[in-house]
Amino acid sequence: MTGNTQTLASPAKGDAEAALRDVANAHKPFRTDRWLLWGITLLIAANFLWIVANNQNFGWPIVFQWFTEATVLRGLYVTLGLTVVAMAIGVVIGLVLAIARLSNDRLASSLAGLYIWFFRGTPLLVQLIFWYNLSTLFPEISIAIPFGPTLASWNTNDLITPMTAAIAGLALNEAAYMAEIIRGGLLSVDKGQIETTEAFGMTRTRALRRIIIPQAMRSIVPPTGNQLISMIKATSLVSVIAMADLLYSVQAVYNRTFEVIPMLMVAVIWYLFITSILNVGQGFIERYYGRGERGSSTARKQDKVAAAALSAVVPALAQEASK
């Protein structure tokens, strides 16, 4: 009440105080403790880097020498190729499994459930070795009518090379995980959206492709990025079935030269390099599927454009607003 009367008594003084209290002019206090922490952290980081750089045992000259060597690069291509192919197949099969798992059809959903149960429930390493040794179980693979005549037949050893065993093992295992990620994404879409597509007479395929999957992508992309990064490293498991991936290639070198740590550093730096690129890519994809969301970059950009247009059309008004 007193404040009120004061304002009434001397409006000029009230205005002056209001100007002083304008939060737009508030200063940020100097935080000594924050600066100190930054300083200490940077100091420790610099010291750590200096130690690593000067440690002879890392063999940095050897790392640089082998970093772009042909055998290493060939291994890198195998790792990247295997990752891309296995992931692509895994996503496609995973999508089919997810849709089957969510369907009202009991047969489809239990078959998908069985698949996911088996491939998530057994170690990837075992699955890889199993595929590689498939010929000991089934010397011949044939297409036939159940209990009927054989239509076509192949020798398993001709079909299962380290490459096909690696792709089959990685892709089929990945499909089980992707199925669950995609299923979660599809479930995250508002029920009203699905209902709307039904009310508008969309077929299920079109509704999935145009309305449901684009919205599900917002929650599918982050864990899929995770899976992709896991996959790059999981490809290193294929070295057990004599597939010359990045890890296998550097192992082949250090088995000859005994420069274990430098060669592993070559592999580690390559793995980090690839995952860093993927992180950037994931950011772009997430921003794309976040369009239309409040606070997304698209919306913000449009707001900025709108603000620019406004200030161009009515500069006086914008000035007023900025005051």
Next chain:
Amino acid sequence: MTAQFSMNGTEPGEALVRARNVHKSFGDVEVLKGIDLDVAPGEVVVVLGPSGSGKSTFLRCINHLEAIDRGSIVVAGEQIGYSLRNGRLNKLPARAIAVQRRQIGMVFQQFNLYPHMTALQNIIEAPIGVHKQSRREATELAMELLARVGLTHKADAYPRQLSGGQQQRIAIARALAIRPKLMLFDEPTSALDPELVGEVLATMRDLADQGLTMIVVTHEIGFAREAADRVVFMDGGYIVEQGKPEDVLGNPQHPRTRAFLSRFI
């Protein structure tokens, strides 16, 4: 057939919507306990009733978003979800139901615009994808409809950048873009701030004046009074009373209608 319908008290000629003895339960709860309703072409029917009276459920049964347990609903000669052939009624697969629904527009309480598409993309999605119009044709109609709901300048805005009232007007334009024979409105203003209700109701009144067949579930008594050809009052899963708005609203016969309306005065 025609004679039978004029006996039912509706206007002569084929009813656009013909519901007979509609029953619907959710688990043990019977929500609709035998609904009979005819809607003539061009008629605007406003369904009123307290929460839980089954009015929204009944609306959702009309385009088979909910399957009914007993009875039948026929819209423009199609029994949605079923086909009657040689005296035998068969359930239809999802793909065939999708085709049957294409002449019915629907507007939802929560708007349900596609959030990843702009207003314009929302409107042209079904005309291009479902009704196989060319993009140019669909866009032209969409711009016309945007003009009609007064939102031409928001064509490229995403739903989240629009107010609730604007979103609902876009949703109405989206439903109109499929050139529906029948429009269903499921509490179109219930999710809106009071000051935004008027713009949506004005748009709907326009449509009513242009002769579109509409079934509107709402709590807006004022809209019922001004725009409805017939008011249907539902309570407890039954149609309790129906008739001209001035009769049902001005001189309600049933005590439950009277009790319901007294709360709005």
